[in-house]
Amino acid sequence: MKKKYQIIYADPPWEVMAGSKQGRKDGDSERSLPLTYPTMSLDEIKSLNVRDIADKNCVLFLWTINKYLEQSYEVARSWGFKPSTMLVWDKTPKGIGLGGTFTLANEYLLFCRKGKVTAEKRVKGNHWHFPREKHSKKPDFFRSMIVDTFGDIPRVELFARERHEGWDVWGNEVECTAELGSAV
Template structure:
């Protein structure tokens, strides 16, 4: 039997990001794939049997992360923990320019969103700020499976404490954490890939063939220029922003960016061998 943390009267708000196990076990999909150095997963029955109902107050809120492909299973888990589904919050994963980040997985559609299901046990409304809160978080992606830090303030504004986070990976103030990677001295598993380091969104939505107005083109060009002058290559800028190399060059030109000589490294290497 798994023991969860307890507080007098029970927790009023639970946040959980279970290690869901997918039926498709390919390397790109399965979180536990050894080649990717990710976390171990749990079966649906194992997740449903967690004694969440015993550690929560008679009236409580649940925020449950669930992959789009496992929505049905997420609703089952919510019910087994003693909560009824009310609504959801959508995490929209954005590129630097504010457009959808299409680097997600999916066999039928390219996933650029993830769902945070909201459930209630007993009868407890959200706090006053929650009635003004829109049900969307828009941020850039970070390392594998990491959810946006903005979730904590949103939850604290909308639901009362004490707070418990299940399967926590990055401990937060005001929260009691539980999970294999909850300790501050443990580095969560999972590789951080280029372009997955979060950061600001420029809010200049741009479709593949869309023409920018001059002001927007200049703003985006200046942003790319800073990254280029900091040492990033045009190829890296193109990959991170999901632009073509031609588009990156055009935007850099708009910002009057002096370009480094192409192939200078190779030319220097040939000179040194002579």
């Protein structure tokens, strides 16, 4: 039987391109550069067996970007969660940043619920400013804030890039300590 988690923290590899058309250095203004890691389609993300590892009482923190705001709600629902609150990471871009007409300097963390998981404390605000680090790396603050808020309960990070104490991990860049299984 698969381990069940009460906290799921996920940063899916959404299909995007890196760099803006205007910002290309090689003179090719027709297309952006592909990312340096494999991405997944919306259908592939939605079809992951997250329901199988989610406890009947569980919270989901799902990272998304401007392009996939609407679809992140679909993903949460397909995984068995009810979207609740959007948290915002206001990041200082390196260079001009991504985007078209408006450069994008935010990423979003959709907080969702399944059943009843009680917070041990309230969090002041839903918007935080942290400098951007390497591509796609999220500030450690968010992982810590989640544990501070909900306590030391079974938790897993999906699409993890490194291990963090107290977290099981699943992804193609780490030695997995969680079993997600194959897509449905």
